Amino acid sequence: MKISDILKNNKVNVSFEVFPPKEWSKIETTKAVVCEMAKSSPAFMSVTYGAAGTTSGFTTEIAAEIKNNGITPLSHLTCLTSSKNKIDTVLNELEENGIENILALRGDIPQGFVFPDEQHFHYAYELVNTIREHGDFCIGGACYPEIHPESANRVEDFQHLKEKVDCGVDFLTTQMFFDNEIFYRFRENCAIKGIDVPLIAGIMPITNANQIKRSVELSGCAFPKKFMKILERFGENPKAMKQAGIIYATEQIIDLMANGQNNIHIYTMNKPDVAESIMKGLSEIINE
Numbered sequence: 223m224k225i226s227d228i229l230k231n232n233k234v235n236v237s238f239e240v241f242p243p244k245e246w247s248k249i250e251t252t253k254a255v256v257c258e259m260a261k262s263s264p265a266f267m268s269v270t271y272g273a274a275g276t277t278s279g280f281t282t283e284i285a286a287e288i289k290n291n292g293i294t295p296l297s298h299l300t301c302l303t304s305s306k307n308k309i310d311t312v313l314n315e316l317e318e319n320g321i322e323n324i325l326a327l328r329g330d331i332p333q334g335f336v337f338p339d340e341q342h343f344h345y346a347y348e349l350v351n352t353i354r355e356h357g358d359f360c361i362g363g364a365c366y367p368e369i370h371p372e373s374a375n376r377v378e379d380f381q382h383l384k385e386k387v388d389c390g391v392d393f394l395t396t397q398m399f400f401d402n403e404i405f406y407r408f409r410e411n412c413a414i415k416g417i418d419v420p421l422i423a424g425i426m427p428i429t430n431a432n433q434i435k436r437s438v439e440l441s442g443c444a445f446p447k448k449f450m451k452i453l454e455r456f457g458e459n460p461k462a463m464k465q466a467g468i469i470y471a472t473e474q475i476i477d478l479m480a481n482g483q484n485n486i487h488i489y490t491m492n493k494p495d496v497a498e499s500i501m502k503g504l505s506e507i508i509n510e
Contacts, residue, residue, distance in 0.1 A: 223294045224360035224392075225266055229420040232484075233484065234485075234507075235266075236264055236475070236504070237486070237487045238259050239268045239269070241270040243280060252287075256284060256288055259494045260288070260291035262498050264293060266294040266295065266323070267294070268295070268297070268298060269281050269295065271300040281298065289321065294323065295323065296362065297324055297325070298327060300327045300329035301327070301346070302329035304343070316359075322359055326349045326353055326391070328343065346386055350386060350390055351389055354389070363393075364397065365396050365397070365412075365421075367396050367399045368399060368404055368444060376411075380411065384417055391419060392420075393419050393421070394412075394417075394422065395422040396421065396424045396487075398424050398426035398489055399424070400446060400474070401444060401446040421483075422485040423483050423486050423487065424487045425487065425489065426471070426488075427490075429463065429467040429468065429493070430460060449470060452466050452470060464496075468499045476507060
């Protein structure tokens with residue numbers, strides 16, 4: 223099923239993200255994670271492409287496992303370090319496995335990286351164009367409520383985002399954020415700029431203090447005072463921090479839903495228990 227159709231159902235859609243293993247020997251462990259998460263009946267599940275495409279083959283394997291569990295898969299596709307021939311090969315592989323949803327990403331630029339030749343992609347919109355030309359895929363894109371780290375300012379950031387959407391993106395998933403007011407301002411600005419595809423709000427449950435640094439490095443996101451107080455009080459107590467992080471993420475989602483945001487994506491970090499706890503905390507709310 224195409225995610226663009228799922229997002230038209232006027233229901234609350236909560237989806238999960240998983241990442242593939244770095245080694246083939248761990249593939250069954252990740253498949254077991256998928257099976258556990260599927261029990262919570264997410265609207266769909268996405269699977270990342272791995273740093274610099276290093277786990278690209280594993281991505282298709284896990285996406286196929288998601289589909290085998292009766293859940294719609296969304297395969298990430300990162301183009302920065304891949305040639306156009308490599309991307310064509312991956313697209314053929316996805317088609318052969320019946321995977322029709324792709325999250326098109328440029329990927330982070332490694333330090334000292336130099337684009338090899340004209341056969342490589344420079345921007346995500348180029349990948350979107352290639353996917354559109356290749357076949358009948360539903361294409362998602364990424365967006366940053368707090369401005370892309372490489373953008374000079376918010377005006378430039380929205381220009382690039384509009385360009386990507388105009389190329390044929392069917393929906394947008396936000397990078398993680400921890401202050402819902404930032405998302406609400408971003409959503410309003412998207413409407414003003416004519417970016418009218420469905421927005422999926424990305425939520426990262428912070429269940430241990432070590433995730434903080436990594437989250438900032440990935441997205442440059444800000445942590446509100448309310449969250450920092452939680453970290454100060456419970457950061458040294460792993461069990462308490464995990465519970466507090468799950469509750470904080472759940473409350474974020476409840477507030478988003480109360481403000482008309484029905485599409486939520488949870489960055490699960492391959493933790494089925496965390497995903498299950500959040501879904502249990504939303505059980506009656508989702509179905510109201």
